Amino acid sequence: MWAGRAVLWALIVVIVVNGVRAPFERFTRQSAPAGTAPAVSESGFPTTQGTSFAIQFAAVYLNFDGARPQERAGRLAPYLPEGAEAQFGWDGFGRMSAGAVQPYGVEVVDADNAVVTLTYQSSDRRQLLSVPVYYDRAAERFVVSGRPGILPAPEPANLPPKAAPDRDGTAERELRTPLEDFFKAYAAGDTASLQRYADAGVTLEGLDGAFTFMALKELVVPLAGGTTREVTATVVWGVPSGPTPSPDSTAPDPGQVGGKLEQAYLLTMVKQGDKWFVKDIRGAHRSVG
Structure with missing residues (x-):
């Protein structure tokens, strides 16, 4: 009987101590300033x-x-x-x-x-x-x-060739004009126009005039069917020129002439009826060929 009472009292003490310690530890962790502890290695070097x-x-x-x-x-x-x-x-x-x-x-x-x-x-x-x-x-x-x-520094890695996917020519023709219009609005940051090309519930933000749309150079739509497609688009942006040269300049400065910059994007396109809408736009995967 005495042994049983001793075990019972020991259990009660453990429960009480843990009950008091747990909220105290939570309070001290919450009151510690966030982000002050430096990342350290296993040896302790920060x-x-x-x-x-x-x-x-x-x-x-x-x-x-x-x-x-x-x-x-x-x-x-x-x-x-x-x-x-x-x-x-x-x-x-x-x-x-x-x-x-x-x-x-x-x-x-x-x-x-x-x-x-x-x-x-x-x-x-x-x-x-x-x-x-x-x-x-x-x-x-x-x-x-x-x-x-x-x-x-190490030399660049050798990039193995990647086979081009089978392409859906019909979908590429359907998408070319809508995507050209989309990228014009995307370059300008025209919110109202962008939302006309966005899928339901999706909000798109553009480049706010940092570049101008020049051309949709290439469009690749994989042959895999369905109403949702992963589309790769190569876009040519117009790069702003520098300040206007002075009248007495003898030769044009290349930095004062507007240039072009090619970039690649991966778009998730969704077809609703006979129209395509943009669900997402991000940087493209590695190039083919």
């Missing part, structure tokens, strides 16, 4: 914050001009350890320009050290930059811990 720090450093490090060396030195200072050379390996001559700096990978050495690899574009070259980074856990700060290294 990879997200470390990568952001390395990207900012690379945007300064990879751009220099011998005519303005002090400007670069001042911008580099927030990333370098105390006592580091102001130009961090550059002799102050020459010129380099780089952009499109993006994360490529992180090699975590331990909880305080990692090598962040970035990809960047300089002239017609795509290359990598490895940046060693140290994390001061107590101060929650980063610093570049050694000389970066420029590496060649």
